[in-house]
Amino acid sequence: MQFIDFCVIVFSVLREGYIGMNLKGEILSFLESKKDYSLLTKVRYVYLKMCKVFSYDYRYLFCEKEEKSYYYNKEFDAYNVTEFELVCSSWCKLAKSIFDELGGGLSCFISYDVLPHVFLIVEFENYKIKMDPMKYGYDLVRVKVGCSTHGFFDLNGKNLYLPDIDKAIYENEDFSYTDEKLSLLCDQLKRNRMYLNVPYEVDRFSNAPFREKMDLLVGMINTSNLIQRYDDYDRYFDLLNYKFMTKWEQSKLHKYPFWTRHNNAWEVMDLILMEQEEACPICYKMSEQKEKYFISRIDYDEMDDYLENFDGKVKGLYRELTRQYARKVS
Numbered sequence: 168m169q170f171i172d173f174c175v176i177v178f179s180v181l182r183e184g185y186i187g188m189n190l191k192g193e194i195l196s197f198l199e200s201k202k203d204y205s206l207l208t209k210v211r212y213v214y215l216k217m218c219k220v221f222s223y224d225y226r227y228l229f230c231e232k233e234e235k236s237y238y239y240n241k242e243f244d245a246y247n248v249t250e251f252e253l254v255c256s257s258w259c260k261l262a263k264s265i266f267d268e269l270g271g272g273l274s275c276f277i278s279y280d281v282l283p284h285v286f287l288i289v290e291f292e293n294y295k296i297k298m299d300p301m302k303y304g305y306d307l308v309r310v311k312v313g314c315s316t317h318g319f320f321d322l323n324g325k326n327l328y329l330p331d332i333d334k335a336i337y338e339n340e341d342f343s344y345t346d347e348k349l350s351l352l353c354d355q356l357k358r359n360r361m362y363l364n365v366p367y368e369v370d371r372f373s374n375a376p377f378r379e380k381m382d383l384l385v386g387m388i389n390t391s392n393l394i395q396r397y398d399d400y401d402r403y404f405d406l407l408n409y410k411f412m413t414k415w416e417q418s419k420l421h422k423y424p425f426w427t428r429h430n431n432a433w434e435v436m437d438l439i440l441m442e443q444e445e446a447c448p449i450c451y452k453m454s455e456q457k458e459k460y461f462i463s464r465i466d467y468d469e470m471d472d473y474l475e476n477f478d479g480k481v482k483g484l485y486r487e488l489t490r491q492y493a494r495k496v497s
Contacts, residue, residue, distance in 0.1 A: 190220065191245035191265050198269070204335075206271045206291050211332050213269070214319050217262050218300050218310035222396040224252035225435055229426050229478070239283060252396060255301045259287045262298065288322075295322040308402040311393050313345035349410050356380065356411065364413045372415060374443045380411045381420070381441060385451070385462045397435050400453060400460040404437070419443070421488070422453075425479035438473055440485055448488055 194216055198209050227238040241257050243250070245264045253261075259277045266275040266289055273291040280286075286299035297320055300306035304317025321327055334342045356362065361376040384407045394400055401424065408417060419442040426435040439451040439462070450470045453462045465473075467489050474482050 187247035187249050189246050190248045194265055195268060206273065207294060207327065208332050208335060209269060210289055210291070210296060211319070211329070212336050213262065213265055214298055215310055215336060217258065218306050220251060221258060221307060222252050223301060223307055223398040224254050225398045225424070226433060227254045229424070255285050258300065259285050262287055293323065294325065297322050305402050308394065308399050308406065311399060312403060315344045315346050353410065362413060364415045372444050374446055377416050377443065384408065384411060389461050395459060397460060401437055404453065421484065423479060423481045425473060425477035427477045438470065438485065440488055442488065
């Protein structure tokens with residue numbers, strides 16, 4: 168079974184509501200069949216799998232202070248996984264439980280720089296691999312969309328030749344990271360003069376390329392079938408924003424989470440406000456529709472309604488930006 172096929176099965180299990188996923192059993196059984204895998208390749212495989220299967224649990228960020236310990240200390244059974252959103256501590260515990268049974272003289276421990284954030288250290292042969300999928304570039308999302316990883320590296324400074332290892336894992340000699348494809352797309356945008364809005368190089372900014380790149384970003388998110396949970400969409404937006412937009416455009420593109428909660432039932436969305444030069448701001452929402460998140464245009468009244476009825480930390484900023492335009496046109 169190829170890597171990507173395994174992940175499709177995982178998501179199908181989640182959608183159909185089947186009870187439990189034997190994550191540890193599936194991984195160890197698969198690796199047992201791969202006699203040609205080096206120990207480094209096996210370790211890398213577990214990391215990629217764990218990034219593919221799980222997403223960050225946004226509730227930890229938005230819940231009340233006294234509830235945070237519940238999400239931080241939440242226990243998962245690696246033989247019967249029924250929830251797929253977690254925080255760094257649970258991810259590390261789950262991964263460690265798998266590495267502890269991998270064999271090969273491998274040792275594994277959970278470490279930290281500044282609590283409460285934790286990461287994993289895996290030592291074997293002459294390697295000391297640090298795994299931190301929720302800090303360096305957010306690999307939980309990067310792996311899902313096919314990008315290179317930022318949170319898997321050797322603390323001893325060895326070159327891990329990860330592209331070659333990942334080709335073997337994906338069983339595709341022509342495999343290349345999405346980073347390369349995005350760079351080619353950026354080159355095309357530059358040829359089409361979509362990078363006029365660079366501060367200090369020109370005196371006047373143009374709304375047209377800004378809007379065109381935003382339409383591209385929205386289209387890429389709305390048509391993606393690689394992600395399905397809120398935090399993945401939220402981080403994917405950030406990844407594309409930093410890739411396509413100039414610094415000036417990034418400063419004009421505001422995206423923040425808003426949420427409402429009824430007991431344990433959460434509804435979360437991003438409200439996005441795109442400022443323009445001498446023109447009205449454009450408002451969007453990124454919300455769940457039919458088990459996926461989509462970005463759609465909204466008007467000021469709908470934006471005000473969400474600001475009134477959802478919790479969030481930048482309501483004043485959004486209201487001020489829309490009111491500034493209202494004052495200009497009145």
